[in-house]
Amino acid sequence: xxxxxxxxxxxxxxxxxxxxxxxxxxxxRVSFQTLLAPIVTASLYLFVFGATxxxxxxxMEGFSYAQFVIPGxxxxxxxxxxxxxxSSSLFISRYLGNIVDLLVTPISAPQFIFAYTLAAMxxxxxxxxxxxxxxxxxAELPWVHPFATLVMAALASFLFAQFGLxxxxxxxxxxxxxxxxxxxxxxxxxLGGVFYPISILPPFWERLSHFNPMFYIIDGFRQTxxxxxxxxxxxxxxxxxxxxxxxxxxxxxxxxxxxxxxx
Numbered sequence: 737x738x739x740x741x742x743x744x745x746x747x748x749x750x751x752x753x754x755x756x757x758x759x760x761x762x763x764x765r766v767s768f769q770t771l772l773a774p775i776v777t778a779s780l781y782l783f784v785f786g787a788t789x790x791x792x793x794x795x796m797e798g799f800s801y802a803q804f805v806i807p808g809x810x811x812x813x814x815x816x817x818x819x820x821x822x823s824s825s826l827f828i829s830r831y832l833g834n835i836v837d838l839l840v841t842p843i844s845a846p847q848f849i850f851a852y853t854l855a856a857m858x859x860x861x862x863x864x865x866x867x868x869x870x871x872x873x874x875a876e877l878p879w880v881h882p883f884a885t886l887v888m889a890a891l892a893s894f895l896f897a898q899f900g901l902x903x904x905x906x907x908x909x910x911x912x913x914x915x916x917x918x919x920x921x922x923x924x925x926x927l928g929g930v931f932y933p934i935s936i937l938p939p940f941w942e943r944l945s946h947f948n949p950m951f952y953i954i955d956g957f958r959q960t961x962x963x964x965x966x967x968x969x970x971x972x973x974x975x976x977x978x979x980x981x982x983x984x985x986x987x988x989x990x991x992x993x994x995x996x997x998x999x
Contacts, residue, residue, distance in 0.1 A: 751843035752851050759855030763821055770817070771863060778813050778867040782806070785931075786874030795932055799962060802875035807958040808930035811892060813867045815953075818860035818893040819921060822852045822900030827913050830904065835997050845992040849901065849984070856897035857890065864889060880963035884973075888957045891976045895953075896921075898983035905996050924950040935966050949979055
């Protein structure tokens with residue numbers, strides 16, 4: 737029987753497609769932990785800040801507190817799940833030693849990165865979309881720039897997928913990996929204006945908040961939805977894009993050199 741030879745372009749992208757499929761199946765197989773758990777957590781935040789405080793306090797003129805806090809909660813779900821997906825998957829592969837199976841495949845460093853990244857972005861955006869759906873029961877959002885909202889969410893997800901890869905390569909234990917989330921990402925999110933606008937802070941702390949990279953991501957995302965923010969939207973987009981590009985180059989450099997791909 738005659739065998740048809742696959743086109744070279746198809747063969748070149750087959751390892752990428754296989755790795756991407758494997759990563760998507762990985763988080764879908766444990767969807768109770770990877771998707772449902774963060775959605776439940778975000779729902780509790782929405783209940784506390786939406787149903788109980790949403791109509792009683794206001795930190796931004798013209799908007800209820802629920803309207804103010806919902807964009808930050810959506811983005812928090814996107815960020816934490818994008819980071820968790822790449823960091824846990826790559827670290828476990830290093831820890832178990834099955835990363836060797838990937839190293840012997842004809843896959844390039846960019847393909848390796850984008851396979852992990854796209855799966856992480858899918859998980860992060862799925863969680864963010866679910867949180868958005870639940871938030872409709874608590875407040876109505878104006879959606880001033882809906883396309884820009886999607887772009888900012890995708891940029892944030894891409895950025896933290898890269899950071900997850902970098903963290904997974906530098907961590908030698910699961911405790912060390914969790915420190916990136918517990919002592920860096922979460923504190924920066926909380927101090928970046930998820931639950932309050934930095935404009936209400938004393939002048940010193942307001943200026944200090946501008947050195948928090950998370951502030952530009954959160955403020956930009958909220959501004960695309962509500963139409964108001966603490967810094968111009970172009971500044972938020974530029975800062976987020978610059979950070980995403982820098983982390984991608986960093987991850988590509990490490991993976992291209994095979995840096996600590998095996999424990």
